[in-house]
Amino acid sequence: MNEPHLLSRRHALIGFSATALGLGACATRPAPSPVNALFAGQVNDQGFMQSGYEGFVQAQKAFGLSGRYIDKVAPRKELLEAALRDLAGGAAGLVIAHGGQNNAAAQQVASEFPNVRFVVTQGNVKAANLSSYEVLQEQSAFLAGALAALTTRTGVVGHMSGIRVTPGLKGRAAFAAGVAATDPKVKLLTNFSGNQDDNALSKRIALAQMDAGADVIFTMLNAGRQGVTDACAERQTRQIGNVIDWTQRNPGVFIGSAMATVSKAVFAAARDHAEGRWQGGVLRQIGLEDPEAVRLALAPDVAAPVRAALESVRRDIAAGKVRIPEQYTGPEFTA
Structure with a gap:
């Protein structure tokens, strides 16, 4: 079986502007920095990866976010790290790594990019610029x-x-x-x-x-x-x-x-970034109460x-x- 290429696809997702959403006249906060995302699987898998991707797209539309995503990366630490480094470069403000298989890779790459925010969904890792968002x-x-x-x-x-x-x-x-x-x-x-x-x-x-x-x-x-x-x-x-x-x-x-x-974890991370409420070093959990x-x-x-x-x-x-x-x-x- 052929192994997925490291960066089989790079997808530019164009954010919806505040004006397009009908919010231009009321906007007082500057546009948030881009949010990029890693899905170490297929975003059309009718399961975990697709749900996370849908949360990413919903957040882009809701908060006027620009950004891109990478999918189809084999769940090996060195490949995940390389993809996260790619996503953290440039003007990225937040990088979301969807899935707990990204725990170790996100910890490593977050330490290399202290000015970029990182989130692992369904993860359990924390650092000054790294948090985890988990649907229980x-x-x-x-x-x-x-x-x-x-x-x-x-x-x-x-x-x-x-x-x-x-x-x-x-x-x-x-x-x-x-x-x-x-x-x-x-x-x-x-x-x-x-x-x-x-x-x-x-x-x-x-x-x-x-x-x-x-x-x-x-x-x-x-x-x-x-x-x-x-x-x-x-x-x-x-x-x-x-x-x-x-x-x-x-x-x-x-x-x-x-x-x-799990789309809610991705959405919540992007929302907190867009609204200026994101914090590093925390584990946010969502359970049966929702x-x-x-x-x-x-x-x-x-x-x-x-x-x-x-x-x-x-x-x-x-x-x-x-x-x-x-x-x-x-x-x-x-x-």
Whole structure:
């Protein structure tokens, strides 16, 4: 397989001026410096990267921001660093690195460009000119675990992801905890394949999990989700999606979707920069208190008692009564 080129695309996104937005007469603040963004994946993956990209475009339109983005960069530290250096050059005021796989690269490059602001979305790094903005997808992942445990008929459920980055690991730990808290007798099969976008690989692993008894599979994949969806359609197995509401797209396959609208993290970072409220050295978190950002979507055929049980869990999480672990220590599934 050919590896993505370092900078496969450079895209200039022309910001909307304040005048074009009808704000010219009222504008008193000078135009904010450009906001650039890195998406270490495909911005049309119908998942995590696309959601972040949509937040970037929304912020450009809303706040008259100019800037550009780079996508299709392999998630290797040296390649991410090179892309971030490219984006930090010139007149950049803020560089947003979308995804926790950028943690180490952003720390390094932020130290080289002290006059540029950096944000890692779904990250956990901080410095004088570096902050992290995080949508707490682990809260909806815990609810996804509860849904899987409540709806499995075989007593076996699956989890599938690609690369082992902090958000994915936290999401897996939360899902596992939701399963165990709801029904400790349910068996969990969990796999990180090493690739978020390979449909042939994801289908093979999904079929192997089904052969091992899984009848509900939680996927934390990007473009590679379609392989699991195809396997589920063939075997009449239910899937729980993530990031966006997959129950709206295919309710016959998707019994639920652990929504974490990560576009809100990108949008919030750009908004704070544009409005002069950005601060370095902080971790901003958005959780279930904002249902537009974090929630569990359910397919129409989810029974009323299951819905009621999930609502009780949701309230407990929002009230801080549920501790969601960040690490999983159980067995791994290999196919």
